[in-house]
Amino acid sequence: MNKWNLIIDIDKCHNCANCFIAAKDEYVGNEFSGYSAPQPLHGHAWIRIDEYERGTYPAVQTSFVPKMCNHCDDAPCKKVGGDAVQKRADGIVLIDPVKAKGREDIAKSCPYGAIFWNDELQIPQHWTFDAHLLDQGWKEPRCAQVCPTGAITALKTTDQDMETRAAAEDLRPINRNLQTKPRVYYKNLDSIEKCFIAGRVIHQKNNVSECFENADITLKNKEGEVVSSTQSDVYGDFRFDGLDPESGEYEIIIDAKSSGVKSVKTVLGESLHLGTISLD
Amino acid sequence: MRLAIVLAGVSFALNATARLYPSFKARLREKKFVAQISTRDSAKGRYFKFGDDRVVSKAGTHPKPDMEITFRTAELGFKLLTPPFNHGDFVNAMKNFNMEMSGPDDITLFFTNTISLMQTIRWKSGTKMPNGETRFVNNTNGGPLFVYVKDGKIVRMTPLDLDESDASSWEVKAQGKTFSPERKTTISPHGLASKSLVYSSKRLMYPMKRVDFDPNGERNPQNRGISGYERISWDEALDIVSGEIKRMKREHGHGAILCSHSSHHTWGNIGYYLSSMHRFMNAIGHTKMALNPDSWEGWYWGAMHHYGYSMRNGAAETYTRLEDCFEHCEMMVFWASDPETTSGSYAAFEATRRRMWAKELGIKMVHIDPYNNHTANFLGGKWIPVIPGTSPALAHAIAYVWMTEGLYDMDYVRDRTTGFAAFEAYILGTEDGVPKSPEWQAEETGVDAATVRALAREWGSKRTYLSAGGKGTTFGGANRSSTGTQWARAMVCLMAMQGLGKPGINFGNLQYCTPVDLNFYFPAYAEGGFSGDLEGTASAVQNYQRMPHLPSVNTVGQKIPRLRIPEALMDGETHGYPTNPKSIEGQFARFGYPAPGHSKVHMMYKYGGSHFGTTMESNRLAKAYRSPGLEFVVNQSIWNEGEAPFADVILPACTNFERDDIGEWAAAGGYSHHNQGQLNHRVIAMQHKCIEPLGESKSDFQIFLDLAKKLGLSAYFAEGKTELEWCQMQFLSSDLPKKISWSEFLKKGYYVVPHANEQQVPETSYKWYAEGKKKNVPEPHPLPAEYGESYLEGLQTQSGKIEFEASSLKRFDDPGRPPVNKYIPSWEGRQTTDLYTKYPLQLISPHPRYSFHTKADGKDSYLCDIEEHRVLVDGHYYWTARINRQDAEMRGIKKHHLIKLYNDRGAVVCAAIITDRIMPGVIHSYESSAEYKPIGIPGESVDIGGCVNVLTSKRHQTEKTSASAPNACLIQVEKWDFSSEIGSVAQENAS
Numbered sequence A: 001m002n003k004w005n006l007i008i009d010i011d012k013c014h015n016c017a018n019c020f021i022a023a024k025d026e027y028v029g030n031e032f033s034g035y036s037a038p039q040p041l042h043g044h045a046w047i048r049i050d051e052y053e054r055g056t057y058p059a060v061q062t063s064f065v066p067k068m069c070n071h072c073d074d075a076p077c078k079k080v081g082g083d084a085v086q087k088r089a090d091g092i093v094l095i096d097p098v099k100a101k102g103r104e105d106i107a108k109s110c111p112y113g114a115i116f117w118n119d120e121l122q123i124p125q126h127w128t129f130d131a132h133l134l135d136q137g138w139k140e141p142r143c144a145q146v147c148p149t150g151a152i153t154a155l156k157t158t159d160q161d162m163e164t165r166a167a168a169e170d171l172r173p174i175n176r177n178l179q180t181k182p183r184v185y186y187k188n189l190d191s192i193e194k195c196f197i198a199g200r201v202i203h204q205k206n207n208v209s210e211c212f213e214n215a216d217i218t219l220k221n222k223e224g225e226v227v228s229s230t231q232s233d234v235y236g237d238f239r240f241d242g243l244d245p246e247s248g249e250y251e252i253i254i255d256a257k258s259s260g261v262k263s264v265k266t267v268l269g270e271s272l273h274l275g276t277i278s279l280d
Numbered sequence B: 001m002r003l004a005i006v007l008a009g010v011s012f013a014l015n016a017t018a019r020l021y022p023s024f025k026a027r028l029r030e031k032k033f034v035a036q037i038s039t040r041d042s043a044k045g046r047y048f049k050f051g052d053d054r055v056v057s058k059a060g061t062h063p064k065p066d067m068e069i070t071f072r073t074a075e076l077g078f079k080l081l082t083p084p085f086n087h088g089d090f091v092n093a094m095k096n097f098n099m100e101m102s103g104p105d106d107i108t109l110f111f112t113n114t115i116s117l118m119q120t121i122r123w124k125s126g127t128k129m130p131n132g133e134t135r136f137v138n139n140t141n142g143g144p145l146f147v148y149v150k151d152g153k154i155v156r157m158t159p160l161d162l163d164e165s166d167a168s169s170w171e172v173k174a175q176g177k178t179f180s181p182e183r184k185t186t187i188s189p190h191g192l193a194s195k196s197l198v199y200s201s202k203r204l205m206y207p208m209k210r211v212d213f214d215p216n217g218e219r220n221p222q223n224r225g226i227s228g229y230e231r232i233s234w235d236e237a238l239d240i241v242s243g244e245i246k247r248m249k250r251e252h253g254h255g256a257i258l259c260s261h262s263s264h265h266t267w268g269n270i271g272y273y274l275s276s277m278h279r280f281m282n283a284i285g286h287t288k289m290a291l292n293p294d295s296w297e298g299w300y301w302g303a304m305h306h307y308g309y310s311m312r313n314g315a316a317e318t319y320t321r322l323e324d325c326f327e328h329c330e331m332m333v334f335w336a337s338d339p340e341t342t343s344g345s346y347a348a349f350e351a352t353r354r355r356m357w358a359k360e361l362g363i364k365m366v367h368i369d370p371y372n373n374h375t376a377n378f379l380g381g382k383w384i385p386v387i388p389g390t391s392p393a394l395a396h397a398i399a400y401v402w403m404t405e406g407l408y409d410m411d412y413v414r415d416r417t418t419g420f421a422a423f424e425a426y427i428l429g430t431e432d433g434v435p436k437s438p439e440w441q442a443e444e445t446g447v448d449a450a451t452v453r454a455l456a457r458e459w460g461s462k463r464t465y466l467s468a469g470g471k472g473t474t475f476g477g478a479n480r481s482s483t484g485t486q487w488a489r490a491m492v493c494l495m496a497m498q499g500l501g502k503p504g505i506n507f508g509n510l511q512y513c514t515p516v517d518l519n520f521y522f523p524a525y526a527e528g529g530f531s532g533d534l535e536g537t538a539s540a541v542q543n544y545q546r547m548p549h550l551p552s553v554n555t556v557g558q559k560i561p562r563l564r565i566p567e568a569l570m571d572g573e574t575h576g577y578p579t580n581p582k583s584i585e586g587q588f589a590r591f592g593y594p595a596p597g598h599s600k601v602h603m604m605y606k607y608g609g610s611h612f613g614t615t616m617e618s619n620r621l622a623k624a625y626r627s628p629g630l631e632f633v634v635n636q637s638i639w640n641e642g643e644a645p646f647a648d649v650i651l652p653a654c655t656n657f658e659r660d661d662i663g664e665w666a667a668a669g670g671y672s673h674h675n676q677g678q679l680n681h682r683v684i685a686m687q688h689k690c691i692e693p694l695g696e697s698k699s700d701f702q703i704f705l706d707l708a709k710k711l712g713l714s715a716y717f718a719e720g721k722t723e724l725e726w727c728q729m730q731f732l733s734s735d736l737p738k739k740i741s742w743s744e745f746l747k748k749g750y751y752v753v754p755h756a757n758e759q760q761v762p763e764t765s766y767k768w769y770a771e772g773k774k775k776n777v778p779e780p781h782p783l784p785a786e787y788g789e790s791y792l793e794g795l796q797t798q799s800g801k802i803e804f805e806a807s808s809l810k811r812f813d814d815p816g817r818p819p820v821n822k823y824i825p826s827w828e829g830r831q832t833t834d835l836y837t838k839y840p841l842q843l844i845s846p847h848p849r850y851s852f853h854t855k856a857d858g859k860d861s862y863l864c865d866i867e868e869h870r871v872l873v874d875g876h877y878y879w880t881a882r883i884n885r886q887d888a889e890m891r892g893i894k895k896h897h898l899i900k901l902y903n904d905r906g907a908v909v910c911a912a913i914i915t916d917r918i919m920p921g922v923i924h925s926y927e928s929s930a931e932y933k934p935i936g937i938p939g940e941s942v943d944i945g946g947c948v949n950v951l952t953s954k955r956h957q958t959e960k961t962s963a964s965a966p967n968a969c970l971i972q973v974e975k976w977d978f979s980s981e982i983g984s985v986a987q988e989n990a991s
Ligand code: SF4
Pocket: A068, A069, A070, A071, A072, A075, A076, A077, A078, A093, A109, A110, A111, A112, A113, A114, A115, A126, A180
């Protein structure tokens, strides 16, 4: 049985907000009976985009993560909602706009904050994967269609195939600890879950300051083990990414060959820029 | 005899149509009158009695017809009335008085529209979907859309998925790979949010009059922007407006009516301001608002003097090819360039994938910008933050490294440029004793000398594309600063040193580069639709010869610089320098207001309400609106925002989704010739009327036509045609009929122009120039007289070469623009010590990311809920401003706190976004808020709408330009709270 999945590549999202707007355009003012009641004009973000800024000036990297109902296979909303929440054979979870009337408990049941309470209609609402369109033969949900970068891909396939693919491409759900078997997968989660240490190396040459290119730079943890190594670029910049937040002490050893060796220590909380390190 | 038969045929056809179409039958009943068509000598004729289910008609003439159409001869009448109709023959007959129409406008217009309705009533638009919806097509400033409609209501709008019936997509081979775009169109957020703009609670639904405005008594101009409105009928509104137009001419004379409008409009060639509005305004005569080239300032007033391109407002050629970039380019330097935000103006995200490919191919990226902008963040690479307004110093230091280290193309400089010695003398400091070294610039720019050397060496040794400004070939925040002319000039000089036009060395960022077919003709909006305005639009370039229609001329020679409208209204005099793209020197011709012997302005016909968001020191404008000499203001607008509530009478216009129009995606024409070179697929859209106009709103065309009726001008204005018929006229004037029939185009709603084959694609920009060949890129400029040697030989400059020392500036004395580009520090920046001590933060206000100018901002639109755009605090959606983390901590400012941005010019309250992406000491907040919400007296109180242009200076970049400089702006920022008295007023207003 082929089921719907969504794959979101965080590194490809540049926060154009089209997916967010498409989920407004489709649902605000529209009733799709059997699927969804109209979304209020303001306040609901059935697809929302969370922003994660890493680093400090001037080494800074912002990632954007579109989040929506995960259409969990083990959905807490379904457990709470009973027959007001339907899990379809194609994997899509639907909250029945009629049966769920007044059920604030359903709205509160989603650990991802993907259900919004419609005050006027007194119903819980979420992004339905555009099931009403897929059922009419649309090839993909609107968020995928409007995405200019290809950050969102909708995939209808077997669970087994999806699993293989997830393993091969390191696709993971947004919050692994929740164990709800989400059908929305993320690529490049490291871009928000991991940290970096950046820095810059300069030196004096012929009495002027120059960037130091190609210094061998090694990162060691507090046990003194080499975690990673890199080289400074033409601007003297270097960066170690993929480090765990709050992972404590590190030593950065800069081997600038004939220009000397320098070591800098830091404690990693969140991503940071060490500043400009002068070899002189 | 033949005419008699044709005339009998007309009455037969009218009644036959009535039998088929009940709506047509109803129309025949609508008006009781007798229309007569005859030869001028009345020898032959026929009259038609309207007012019943069927038209009764008789041969011969009527003793008292209500309207008459006469032909000079029976032959002419026969020819004109026999299908297929040729509008050119009608126009010629009218121009030579061989055909005349008389009678009251409401009857003649009703008659001619009824005649044409016999044909158009059969036309079918849109595609029926299996679920009962109809799929229409429309176009926006941010891309084309499918519009799904059910029961007269818009359900959704989506970008176009192309299918097998559409032309295939191009493929480009480079680096052993094949690149091809996705089979769909992209869309900008402001386009995708269109449904919320149509159904906006801010829509104007009926005509209104300010409660304390009495055209026959007290006008109370001092209450503009303060008093409320009452609903009036269309009839009353049109009477007041047409009455005031007549009164202005009668009482004040030539020039008393000013027309003021935005630089953009809802998409569509017929409804565009350059079309309907120009035609109407020319028909009544008006003082023109002289537009300064807002987005091009530094290029137009600066760069142009070194290499020409006056017809592009000083922008570079746009024909770089994808192959050139992918095969040869090794590095791309984005300088004041954020194409992921500005989208090449209209091209949505068409170029996004191409830049992603460039990244995958390993092309290095550098971003020079005070803000780690969206392109920089998305593509990565080296971010070099630069203090606003100091970029020219950085550029000079790069040139210094190239000169001292021999890192430039000496052959090119020798053969293809002039004046290098003078430039070198300045850069090396032999002229003034100050070498423009990396160390020299460090203090100014905040970029350390080592970084400048590293960048200069990379650039000097790698084949590099310079993406100057968002388009890559122009624009950029740095060109909208006090040093904007210097920066744009420096960009040309740097490229001249590197061999502009050699493989992999060019202006660009892959925004323009696709092999779409640029030889396929469809009129661009700058061609003026049906305005016939040969002077004020690009109509003369092509469309005037292709689409028969009457010309229109504004007889009033008086003009006011857009940014000096407040002075003109308040002080009664001002002056400016023109945007005249014909030549390099056109911009030197200073003009004054009032023009000799002309009336000052006493009435403003205002189209839309965007100027608070886009005019520097915008509180001036609020004050000007309240001037006693301004006797009447009418505002024709879709939404009740900005300047609309400063009018005496408001006319409600509808959106482009509620009227018929036609237009090609991104086809701007004029200054942006071949702007479609950005697209992956050229899409020409029939912009269907998807729903009926909401409330009592009407299309701009219809409003002008209704006013024209009151002035006896309706036949001249519309030439008997409806908007839909003008769409067909545009269709017929293009290359479309060779490819698709009108009925198919009208039904399907769009046509994808097949891409060009290899031989049809122009050579890469400037290749001709680098190789010393004749100009071979397909832009029809410079104009013939602008060449110094033979036609098509060399550039537009006096020498025909890139001039480091500009000949044109040698003959014009502007202290801010010496012939050799020099670094002259900003008149408002970190160097202006006194002011900087008081206002220690620099405000930059680039074009916005989600909205397009004021389009889609405010209006209760979907964009309100995008946190980067606006933030909801205590019931009001506040405009956002970005502040560096350290600057915020210093002031106790946290995320989404309300902050007051202020200086001596005013104060604006924004919601804070704290980020390390903006350099310390700089505040980043977009310009073009649609909302202007002063919490007290307009022009004199704090604005909570978000018009940060309240804070920017009205001063021009240099003394003898009309160039705006919003990015030279010092401010202070502090937390804002509602505890003060003024604060509580704001809170009330907000809720
Ligand atoms: S994400 Fe929330 S709403 Fe969606 S299925 Fe899972 S628990 Fe239910």
